[in-house]
Amino acid sequence: MPRAVALRSTNGEVERGGSAAAPSVQLADLVERAEGLLAALDSERFEGDEALAVLGAASRMRRVGGALEVLAAGRVEELGAYRRSGHRSTAHLIATRTGTSPARAAEVVETAKRLGSCPRTEEALVAGALSVEQAHAITGAAHLVPEAEGDLLVVASTESVRTLRERARDVRLEAEEDRLGRYRRQHAARSLAHGRDDEGMIWGRFRLPPDLGAAVVNRLEHQADAEYRTADPEGRREGHDRHLADALVTLLTSAGGSDPPVRAAPRADVVVHVSYEALRRGRVESDETCVVRGVGPIPLERARELMDDAFLEGVLVEGTRVRAVRHFGRRIPAELRTALEVRSVLTDGDVVCSIEGCDRRAGLEWDHRDPHAHGGATSDENLQALCRDHHREKTARDRISEGSARRRIAGGGGPDPP
Numbered sequence: 379m380p381r382a383v384a385l386r387s388t389n390g391e392v393e394r395g396g397s398a399a400a401p402s403v404q405l406a407d408l409v410e411r412a413e414g415l416l417a418a419l420d421s422e423r424f425e426g427d428e429a430l431a432v433l434g435a436a437s438r439m440r441r442v443g444g445a446l447e448v449l450a451a452g453r454v455e456e457l458g459a460y461r462r463s464g465h466r467s468t469a470h471l472i473a474t475r476t477g478t479s480p481a482r483a484a485e486v487v488e489t490a491k492r493l494g495s496c497p498r499t500e501e502a503l504v505a506g507a508l509s510v511e512q513a514h515a516i517t518g519a520a521h522l523v524p525e526a527e528g529d530l531l532v533v534a535s536t537e538s539v540r541t542l543r544e545r546a547r548d549v550r551l552e553a554e555e556d557r558l559g560r561y562r563r564q565h566a567a568r569s570l571a572h573g574r575d576d577e578g579m580i581w582g583r584f585r586l587p588p589d590l591g592a593a594v595v596n597r598l599e600h601q602a603d604a605e606y607r608t609a610d611p612e613g614r615r616e617g618h619d620r621h622l623a624d625a626l627v628t629l630l631t632s633a634g635g636s637d638p639p640v641r642a643a644p645r646a647d648v649v650v651h652v653s654y655e656a657l658r659r660g661r662v663e664s665d666e667t668c669v670v671r672g673v674g675p676i677p678l679e680r681a682r683e684l685m686d687d688a689f690l691e692g693v694l695v696e697g698t699r700v701r702a703v704r705h706f707g708r709r710i711p712a713e714l715r716t717a718l719e720v721r722s723v724l725t726d727g728d729v730v731c732s733i734e735g736c737d738r739r740a741g742l743e744w745d746h747r748d749p750h751a752h753g754g755a756t757s758d759e760n761l762q763a764l765c766r767d768h769h770r771e772k773t774a775r776d777r778i779s780e781g782s783a784r785r786r787i788a789g790g791g792g793p794d795p796p
Contacts, residue, residue: 419432444503445506447510448486448490449504451490452487485510488514488518489510489514499520499527512534515539515542518546523550551674557668558679560677561587561676568590571583588669589673592649597629598622598626601629603621651671653666653668660678661678730763731765732762732768736768742764743765743769
């Protein structure tokens with residue numbers, strides 16, 4: 379929708395378009411008329427349909443007002459007009475004059491700055507088809523990925539603001555090529571805050587990188603399930619948020635909301651999906667994947683770090699079809715352990731230490747012939763039974779060998795530094 383009167387100023391006053399009054403004068407007149415209408419209204423006399431109609435009109439007014447606020451904020455920012463009012467920024471000026479939070483005021487300014495690169499969003503905002511919240515979400519992604527603007531506008535017209543924000547977030551994250559740089563930025567921005575609210579209750583809020591946040595959230599969800607199972611038979615079913623609160627207390631103090639306290643749940647896994655070719659190549663390309671399941675992308679370097687202490691699951695896929703699944707890791711699956719023991723019994727009559735000359739049968743442990751730290755698989759061919767003493771000796775040799783290899787890779791051939 380074209381604007382009849384542009385907001386242009388070089389001296390702090392709005393220019394007039396032709397003989398029309400300044401926009402500020404026209405708007406002031408509209409506001410006075412709306413205030414008079416509001417004062418005369420008696421909401422108790424509204425019928426159902428009338429109340430819905432008023433609600434719809436009020437929503438349209440809010441969107442129009444938001445669009446005006448964004449356009450004016452962009453001009454104030456461009457001209458630096460906020461300085462004459464004694465404020466340190468346009469966002470600070472908006473927050474002070476409108477009684478809104480600094481975060482919401484900053485959204486208005488950011489949206490105004492990005493509208494120039496998002497013409498379709500600007501048109502929809504001015505037409506009253508978008509709220510400021512929707513425009514902020516769309517422009518935050520579309521100024522980075524212009525081709526996503528149309529799809530996000532469709533989402534805005536059919537889905538909730540929350541869904542729109544999630545879609546826009548995914549567009550932004552996928553567009554950023556420097557994943558390691560983003561992870562370092564996320565790690566540097568990690569935080570936890572707490573305080574007391576008006577009811578005297580303690581509140582808390584945290585922000586963590588995807589892998590660390592997933593570990594915390596998964597642990598809380600596991601424990602919340604345990605809290606629910608304990609509470610429900612006793613007729614104490616409550617909202618999931620309350621079970622999460624009890625879970626947090628249980629995990630940190632072992633004195634949760636349940637009576638008696640629920641035993642802490644086992645450690646929760648962080649599931650990372652990594653494309654095999656990306657792992658081999660050392661970088662993620664095109665549509666390859668390196669994400670924490672249900673949370674978001676992480677850099678390949680971080681995925682490699684997590685693999686050093688992980689139980690791995692290999693999945694061979696073709697399109698959307700899963701062709702094969704294989705588990706790797708230090709832990710030996712129960713089925714494999716049973717097969718190893720049965721095989722040993724059938725061939726040798728018993729399970730004994732694999733070291734020649736040692737016939738110990740008690741206290742045997744399964745060892746990776748090719749060490750797991752060197753990439754050895756947890757498989758039938760790579761496992762052997764060792765007594766505790768021989769297992770410790772082999773582990774010590776493997777560690778010495780691994781340390782020597784690392785020194786060779788680092789370029790050092792002599793003794794360790796003091």
